[in-house]
Amino acid sequence: MTNSRNITLSEAVNEAIAEEMRRDPTVFVIGEDVAEAGTPFKILSGLVEEFGTDRVVDTPIAEPGFMGLAVGAAMTGTRPIVDLMFGDFLFLVMDQLCNQAAKTHYMSGGKLNVPLVLRTNLGATRRSAAQHSQSLHALVAHIPGLKVALPSSAYEAKGLLKSAIRDNNPVVIFEDKLMYNDRAPVPEGEVLIPFGEAHVLREGTDITLVGTSSMVQVCNTAAEILAKDDISAEVIDPRTIVPLDEETILTSVRKTSRAIVVDEGHQNFGVTAEIASRISEKAFYYLDAPVQRMGAMDVPVPFSPALEDLTVPTSEGVAACARAAVRGEL
Amino acid sequence: MTNSRNITLSEAVNEAIAEEMRRDPTVFVIGEDVAEAGTPFKILSGLVEEFGTDRVVDTPIAEPGFMGLAVGAAMTGTRPIVDLMFGDFLFLVMDQLCNQAAKTHYMSGGKLNVPLVLRTNLGATRRSAAQHSQSLHALVAHIPGLKVALPSSAYEAKGLLKSAIRDNNPVVIFEDKLMYNDRAPVPEGEVLIPFGEAHVLREGTDITLVGTSSMVQVCNTAAEILAKDDISAEVIDPRTIVPLDEETILTSVRKTSRAIVVDEGHQNFGVTAEIASRISEKAFYYLDAPVQRMGAMDVPVPFSPALEDLTVPTSEGVAACARAAVRGEL
Amino acid sequence: MNAKKPISNTEDYLRMYRQMVRIRVFEDNANQLYLSAKMPGLTHMYSGEEAVAVGICEALTVSDKITSTHRGHGHCVAKGASFKEMFCELLGKEEGYCRGKGGSMHIADQSNGNLGANAIVGGSMGIATGAAFTAKFLGKDDVTVCFFGDGATAQGLMYEVMNMAALWSLPVIYACENNGYSEYTKTQEIAAGSITARAEAFGIEAHQVDGQDVLAVNELTQKLVARARKGEGPFFVELMTYRYHGHHVGDINREYYRPKEEEADWKEHRDPIKRFGAWLSKEGIATQEDLDAMQADTRADAKAAVDYALEAKYPDGAEVDMHVYVE
């Protein structure tokens, strides 16, 4: 592997796409303002200059339409990367994603494939209110036939996206909007993170913190806080929730005997429920405390900063919960 | 309360709507082929004759459109009952349901209401294949602002639907397609089942079976099978999953110390995860065995009867799982 | 019949006739399987609309693509599928086109360019447009035909993808099978204005054609396909047709939404097979005996396929969680 540089998550995404487009002429990008504008977040700047408007395709504001178009394109020999500007717009493409893309391979008895990537984002606290702040990954994770990746840093953003583009299934990848400018060391060139392999960011013995996407850093910071109290927390990032690397999580919890699952989606019927219930079931005899869940509050995301900041789990909150677990207060 | 008669679930739905339409002139029904045809399932037969086409409104095949129209109608003084022919078409109305209806009250700081009911269905094994067999209630349960009701018999179908129509919030109610012709005793006239009150169908001491919708009868039958083995199962039907009557479930599990949660949605990131993880967390110190989850298989629903029947939990399967739990084999 | 400029030769005519008969016979057998409770689920009969599928698909090559609908057997046969795999699919058998996993509403035959039936009304409009996108993107000269019903014109997706197809000159033909009804509702009750004008408003050339006249359909399609291959697409065609059966096989009592006389009139006076047969005889291309023999042949083929499918084995239980993901 080549040199690592500190690049932003946004640059990592851009690099992953550029590399894969150079490698495979059937890869193209489609979405709103992806070409000259390079998306409103400027993530795709420069791609149209290198690959032209045939491969970096600006669409009308028609999410169901271009999602459907991408499904058909993928079925017939191309590899579309669909750019969905905000994760909240998933609601518009659900039929094409979940009734069509996710089921085509199965319904055709294995004859048709839909190798597409849907890139979108999650994350609140940008003061963007209820329709531009949702973290909706739990919804797509519920639908068999879809894979779901949640990069937690620039490194994962590159490695998971490159794997997603080469995957022969429909993959939905959620980037954290708040992390686009965060830097991390990312190798130049080939970085492929296999799906279904969790990353243990930090080893520990007292409690396991499972965090996804934006919540990985929250967990990491919580672990640092806890270290000051001599509580040793293991931090795990599943990286993909479909497929989910259950083994790494279970192995950790069997060692620490306590766990907290932290995710930025709504808590109710969300990602924390799936992971927590798997731990509770499969590490049952190892648990010293009930597995705790910390999702976003079950409220539409409010605009007011005074309210919005209350809706998302924080490092302090996670640390407090971990302390209680370790002290046997739960 | 007046006399009970044995009527079908379909008749119960019809009766609930007719009663509420007589009671409140702002209630209307909207959807595809709801009027003269009375829906393809013939559930609404007779309503158009009594209430006319102004209040039983046939639409073009435009689910996002009539869902959106209903949201606006509800915001301005009417109470629409939206008929969505198959639960699978939820994917088409997600934006209007989840970005608009669910959030309007909150986003307006409490000033605007969306009192609408979305009636749809769930349930496989009708040989209707992947796009007409899904049980998608977990998805809407994840979205704050929506309530979700899952009637498990004609009685609940009437009582929950009438409550839903009077509720000032958007409510999604899922009827089990396979139960439309099943009869149960239902009182004439007023039956209002409050949301958030679970129903204990059967008391027991060894294990708690929490079943939803179509799975309530599966659990009940499992309990009968278990009784022959001298295993005493308590069967609980939450009836609404948002709001969820956590207390009734927890009280039961604290007594029985074992639980299985059974639901016809896909297991992964589904309803069983939420309920199981709440039990595991909040009845942690009472549990003698890991809480078990039985959802539908995580595969698109196959057409072939030889495959489809394998995808849904059965009474025998639930009983076997319960036996293992009680015998300490889990 | 309108055949001023016959582009096809005798063989083409006879193949078209045979394909129409094959669809009719396929549907008669499928209906029979339902009525005798041998088929799982429901299905939607294409009978009466044969000239649409055949007129169009006969203008396509094997590598041209189609997307189909819940009423999809006709498209599947017309695009080249064989009875055996089709009946196996309808019965949920392992040898079906989709190994029994799709059934009638999802039957697909990618070897002949049929990207599949779809149980979401209008659901395949994006897919068809995407297939046309691929052709342009990869520099192939494939054309894609998107079949859908009059009812599907109410779905917003259609306008979204027509807009893109028009902006990007994609080689796609939107083929609206206007059979006068969507389920139990007359088209005029659910479609305001004009269907062809809706396409034209997006700058798409639109045609209306008699969907019971296989030669008229074929001639128009040949021209449009040729032009689409040259990059002059997209096009829109509204084909006026009629379904003989109910909305689905279980829709038996339908007088409340359409009169028996109307059905009788279409069957009597506008049947695409009868009309084309009469024309073939009149032009001396085939005698009535030739045609009868073809019908008998086809019926025998169908019977053999049905018998085979009834005996064929179901997929093994282990297949239930195969094909969720590509390896």
Added chain:
Amino acid sequence: MNAKKPISNTEDYLRMYRQMVRIRVFEDNANQLYLSAKMPGLTHMYSGEEAVAVGICEALTVSDKITSTHRGHGHCVAKGASFKEMFCELLGKEEGYCRGKGGSMHIADQSNGNLGANAIVGGSMGIATGAAFTAKFLGKDDVTVCFFGDGATAQGLMYEVMNMAALWSLPVIYACENNGYSEYTKTQEIAAGSITARAEAFGIEAHQVDGQDVLAVNELTQKLVARARKGEGPFFVELMTYRYHGHHVGDINREYYRPKEEEADWKEHRDPIKRFGAWLSKEGIATQEDLDAMQADTRADAKAAVDYALEAKYPDGAEVDMHVYVE
């Protein structure tokens, strides 16, 4: 200016002028709040398009409804909202129209019939059509105006609801604010064919009007509203206009998608406030001093409201899970 048949009197003219000025001043202040980092999030300026909102809303009664967009401050002001509650909302304060929960993109003012801005492009088209449905259903004579941008015409929802509005003659007016761009893309690159023809294809009477001419907009709207009240709706209006600022307040460098000269030209030659002010002077309805005084007044009002809002309190943390459900 086009004012052959002035329906309004002097007072109406002056109110229209004042309302346009109020929008412009509101936006100047909102932009300033953003630039000085006092406003949370982003917002989309309506400056340049004032004649559209005002010309239309002045033809409506308080109980008529509107639905608005991400670029919604203009609609909100024009429909009768007051500065204080608006600025409080933009700053996330408790006294905002939505108690700070909605913010700029969801500002609603149901007391004046504004059903709310919407952050989903095209997302309010169903809502507007439903509000019109209510009017017909309850036998009220309210009319609803659905505001949306040229970009929103790409959303399929529009065609779905126009179809129903046409079939059922609903009292709704679809008002397409064609400002030439959706985000960073020119309208002609994303809209094939003709926007008004798309409505006409559904049998909806469609008009195109100069959106910089408040009297032309108002006159047309008055006629259409009156006809819609009589059951002659729906109608469609395309209003040709221009946004002066970027797509949002943060879109500063925009030469790559539109030239500075184009912006200067619109501001110079087609500014709706300047043009209407000149006409008012010419007609002797108001002197330049009157108009200047009105502007100064409005600026003072705005300043007071901004100052108030900056000091106003945030909602209490306990409100975070209030209003998820109606009690």
